[in-house]
Amino acid sequence: MATKKNHGLGTGLDAFFSNNPIQDLNEGSEGVTEISVKDIRPNPYQPREVFDPDKLKELADSISESGVFQPIIVKKGVNGYELIAGERRLRASKLAGKKEIPAIVRDYTDEQVLEITVLENLQRENLSPIEEGQAFVTLIKKLNLTQDEVAKKVGKSRPYITNYIRLLQLPTAVKTMVEKGKISNAQARALLKLQDPAEIEKFAKKVVSEGLTVRQIEKLIEEKQDTKKVKKEIKEPTPFVRTTRSSLEDLLDTKVKIQQSSRGKGKIEIAFASEDDLARIMELLHVEEN
Structure with missing residues (x-):
């Protein structure tokens, strides 16, 4: 045979x-x-x-x-x-x-x-991808091998070994999704760009329910991380900023928001209900229309 x-x-x-x-x-x-x-x-x-x-x-x-x-x-x-x-x-x-x-x-x-x-x-x-990743880890730990040595033994590239081992970092619930074929290897790797296990699991459920592609997953994660970055740059208002905001709200009789970044720069947002209300505010600020 x-x-x-x-x-x-x-x-x-x-x-x-x-x-x-x-x-x-x-x-x-x-x-x-x-x-x-x-x-x-x-x-x-x-x-x-x-x-x-x-x-x-x-x-x-x-x-x-x-x-x-x-x-x-x-x-x-x-x-x-x-x-x-x-x-x-x-x-x-x-x-x-x-x-x-x-x-x-x-x-x-x-x-x-x-x-x-x-x-x-x-x-x-x-x-399954999870079992394969665990198999590589077993060879590494039990036989004291490097990832390069495992790659040579199984005839795969070093990145191939690394990617499968990385899947073991997924939360248990998400690993189960991968094992059952609900989430592909590539989709799971994209989710690993999130560091919080709770967020990974939340996104994984979204991937399954909405059938998101790898590109869509990467885009959503990128947008989320950009939002976090912006929020991180905005620091808590100082006593002076809080006092100034309160004074402006009293003067203009409307909601005022002051944001200040960690670099010292910032912006002021003044809310108005209508064009007439905006004209009222401009008058209080002594701003004349052109």
Whole structure:
């Protein structure tokens, strides 16, 4: 049987091991044994957190009818076995009521198990953006790698790795939206320009309800930040400014607003109800019409 394609993940698993476990599995280079599903512990490095229940049910139905065609890969543990690859097949087999599952037993170190698990999932391209970002973080923390080194391992650019890791900064509610496909990767990155988690979540809901594009999101955020910048430049009125405003309001018998920036400059706004009212104010200010 032909080896599965790497889907552009650079060196992939071949870069780490003399034998590619996925290739060996497909080519049947090792003996397959039946193992009790009760003796198999979950893989602690599994990056996938969400398994489509409908697709899992379809696979379970297929297994009930025809059995498991592709063995899972396990590692011998102190008590039983530890799953390395084949999480969906194991879950579907349990769902189908199977007591045993065909497996290939491999002798791998914990580091190799981690690399195989993460990279196999990345190669299959079935992770959500959040899961993919977490997978990169796992490689960085557990194997003490830099982002550049991870990029080389998975055959991606450094910015690609950085962008996916940045998604993990999103509030939990927004990460859930990304995982469910309500917000795209690009839309989520645009939201990260906001620093306040509450604002990010508020904007995210707006994105979903109004179907905003990335450009529209960026424009709204830019306008919001410009407004904040203007407000920040306007300082609180000094006692002199407050007294002056009060005096003007008494003199003109209307609302007066005085704004002063942090640079010392400012402006005065005088409210009027009509042209006649404006003429009255001009007369009080001794301003003659041309």
